Amino acid sequence: MPSPTRGFLGRRRERDPRLPPGQYDVGTDWPVLTAEPTPRIPPERWSITVDGEVESPTTWTWDEAHRLPPSEYRGDIHCVTTWSKFDTRFGGVSLDTLLEAARPTAAARFVLATSSTGYTTNLPLADVTGGRAWLAWEFDGRPLTPEHGGPVRLLVPHLYFWKSAKWVSRLTLLTEDRPGFWEQNGYHDRGDPWRQQRYQGD
Numbered sequence: 001m002p003s004p005t006r007g008f009l010g011r012r013r014e015r016d017p018r019l020p021p022g023q024y025d026v027g028t029d030w031p032v033l034t035a036e037p038t039p040r041i042p043p044e045r046w047s048i049t050v051d052g053e054v055e056s057p058t059t060w061t062w063d064e065a066h067r068l069p070p071s072e073y074r075g076d077i078h079c080v081t082t083w084s085k086f087d088t089r090f091g092g093v094s095l096d097t098l099l100e101a102a103r104p105t106a107a108a109r110f111v112l113a114t115s116s117t118g119y120t121t122n123l124p125l126a127d128v129t130g131g132r133a134w135l136a137w138e139f140d141g142r143p144l145t146p147e148h149g150g151p152v153r154l155l156v157p158h159l160y161f162w163k164s165a166k167w168v169s170r171l172t173l174l175t176e177d178r179p180g181f182w183e184q185n186g187y188h189d190r191g192d193p194w195r196q197q198r199y200q201g202d
């Protein structure tokens, strides 16, 4: 039976195509999700080391990292707790730049990111190359705050945000996958939001 209200119902708002399945738009908020106490790390005491399956293990200080070619991410981020944040802007350096200097061996397939707090997360090497991963020290043109991983966090925005380790200090190249903190606690080894890879087995 045709309904007189059909025309109105037909104008129901479309779901934003930028939202992966099961996610909602958090708007201008930026929730803080941290398993450990927030460390206060002065930039002059921060450094990043790339080691493991690489030809040239390398450490960069804050000043050295800032002399590398700058790189920016503009786009969305997605947390496994179902919030997504649109149109973020992060500044820092592309992981490609660090990896080109450290030169992964032919056997390198995975990366374990470690924070100075002990937090770890694992990623396929293919997910942090090709302009898809950054060390980020700026958000919206301002220094990244300690709550959000400042002075420097990992940023891998095409995967769920638990992969973006805050206070990152080491990237270890590996021949085999080694589950990190949340991955040992049941979260997915890859974490693609478009495939809803939230938990092991998804």
Ligand SMILES: Nc1nc2c(c(=O)[nH]1)N[C@H]1C(S)=C(S)[C@@H](COP(=O)(O)O)O[C@H]1N2
Binding pocket: 030, 031, 032, 033, 034, 035, 036, 079, 080, 115, 117, 119, 147, 148, 149, 161, 162, 163, 164, 165, 166, 167
């Ligand atoms: N060191 C560290 N990094 C971390 C986490 C953490 O608990 N410790 N939480 C992860 C999770 S689950 C998310 S969703 C994001 C949250 O980042 P935010 O607090 O800046 O939103 O950081 C990720 N990186």
Ligand SMILES: [Mo]
Binding pocket: 033, 079, 080, 081, 161, 162
């Ligand atoms: Mo998260």
